[in-house]
Amino acid sequence: MLSIGIVGLPNVGKSTLFSALTKKQVDMSNYPFATIDPNVGVVAVPDERLDKLAAMSNSAKIVPTAIEFVDIAGLVKEAHKGAGLGNQFLSHIRAVDAIAEVVRAFEDPNVIHVEGRVDPTADIDTISTELALADLALVEKRLEKLEGEARAGDPESKKRLAVYGRLHELLGRGEPARNEPLKPEEESLIDVQLLTLKPLICVLNTDGPETAHTAFDMPQATPVxxxxxxxxxxLASLTEAEQHELGEAPRLPLLITACYDVLGLISFLTTGPKETRAWTITRGTSAQKAAGKIHSDFEKNFIRAEVIDWRELLTIGSWAKARELGKIRSEGKEYIMRDGEVIEFRIG
Ligand SMILES: Nc1nc2c(ncn2[C@@H]2O[C@H](COP(=O)(O)OP(=O)(O)O)[C@@H](O)[C@H]2O)c(=O)[nH]1
Ligand SMILES: [Mg+2]
Incomplete structure (x- = not known):
């Protein structure tokens, strides 16, 4: 399962976010996941398509897709040199697939700020610098080894050396590795887990009106x-009815779907009387590979995929009717899946 690490300075709201995300799960009676470990929670990806398709198919259950959130201890200045939890902390970030960076924008004299002032831009800078310097140390170690191997004439090492050299320059200036435009074949030469290459999303923790996000700088193209x-x-502690009564809807689902997006993930859907379910694939996955998500035999014995967009299926009202009308497409193994397609795989 893909995981998102919640990262940020101490006292910015990381654990508050984690609690809010995981609390929601307790109320989801038909969902088997909950908090795995005090710091790791599995969170369903909200998907309105599932409810609608389940109603159409009279499904006994709904199985959303899920991502894991990890509450990582607060990062402090000089962490890359071992300050605070230092390296232990950084290794936790290396293990996640993407980073949700919590940034404090709320003023509250009762909550101490490690730097004694609320300044989102400066805090973002502190975190980016720490992550870049941690990567720099890793890249330097890697370069040392590669230089030896390249001198010995290994062609693969020479190619790697060139890519790491470019990253070294960037990281040395405190810039994230993701700023270096790398071709897919160059990116595949990177064989260490770089923190600053992971997809990043910024959660600005504001008090009151949600306007502050225009008042600070985030690295280009980072969703905020x-x-x-x-x-x-x-809000997460209230029932849906209570939330409705207050006239307030939680905004947390926005974050969950944004994380899903930033990871380049899409869903395909299956629906029937037994269950309606969402399956996670990365953008660009073929029909045959997608079948393997359900079962490895499905991939091996794949014949074809029967496909229809979820909206079209709902409008028609049933799979049988859609087939009758010739609206179910038949696609081969090379077909590239799109988000929101309802699928039945034909297996040999
Ligand atoms: N006023 C205010 N306080 C908050 C907000 N978010 C978190 N806090 C408080 O800040 C303190 C630190 O939050 P916590 O989530 O434990 O921070 P962490 O160290 O990043 O995990 C707690 O007392 C929270 O209740 C917020 O949006 N507004
Ligand atoms: Mg905490």
């Missing part, structure tokens, strides 16, 4: 979501 996390946690 502003939320009042304390308020989200309060």
């Amino acid at each position: 979501i502003s939320l009042n996390l304390k308020h989200e946690l309060d």
Whole structure:
């Protein structure tokens, strides 16, 4: 399962976010996941398509797709040199697939800020610098080994050396590795887990009106979501009816879907009387590979995929009717799957 690490300075709202995300799960009676470990929680990806398809198919259950969130201890200045939890902390970030960086924008004299002031831009800078310097140390170690191998004439090492050399320059300036435009074949030569190459999403923890996000700088192309996390946690403890009564809807689902997006993930759907279910694949996955998500035999014995867009299926009202109308397409193993397609695989 893909995981998102919640990262940020101490006292910015990371654990508040984690609690809000995982609290929601307790109320989801038909969902088997909950908090795995005090710091790791599995969170369903909200998907309105599932409810609608389940109603159409009279499904006994709904199985959403899920991602894992990890509450990682607070990062402090000089972490790359071992300050705070230092390296132990950094190794936890290396293990995740993407980073949700929580940034404090709320003013509250009762909550101490490690630097004694609320300054989102400066905090983002502190975190980026620490992550870049941690990567720099790793890249330097890697370069040393590769230089030896390249001198010995290994052609693969020479290619790697060139890519790591470019990253070294960038990281040395405190810039994230993701700023270096790499071709897919160059990226595949990187064989260490670089923190600053992981997809990043920024959660601006605001108090009150959600306008502050225009007032600070985030590295280019980083999605920013502003939320009042304390308020989200309060909302997460209420039932849907109670939320409705207050006239407030939680904004947390926005973050979950944005994380799914930033990871380049899409879903295909299956529906029937037994269950309606979402399956996660990365953008660009073929029909045959997608079949393997359900069962490895499905991939091996794949004949074809029967496909229809979820909206079209709902409009028609049933799979049988859609077939009658000739609206179910038949696709081969090379077909590239699109988000929101309802599939039946034909297997030999
Ligand atoms: N006023 C205010 N306080 C918050 C907000 N989010 C978190 N806090 C408080 O800040 C403190 C630190 O939050 P916590 O989630 O434990 O921070 P962490 O160290 O990043 O995990 C707690 O007392 C929270 O209740 C917020 O949006 N507004
Ligand atoms: Mg915490």
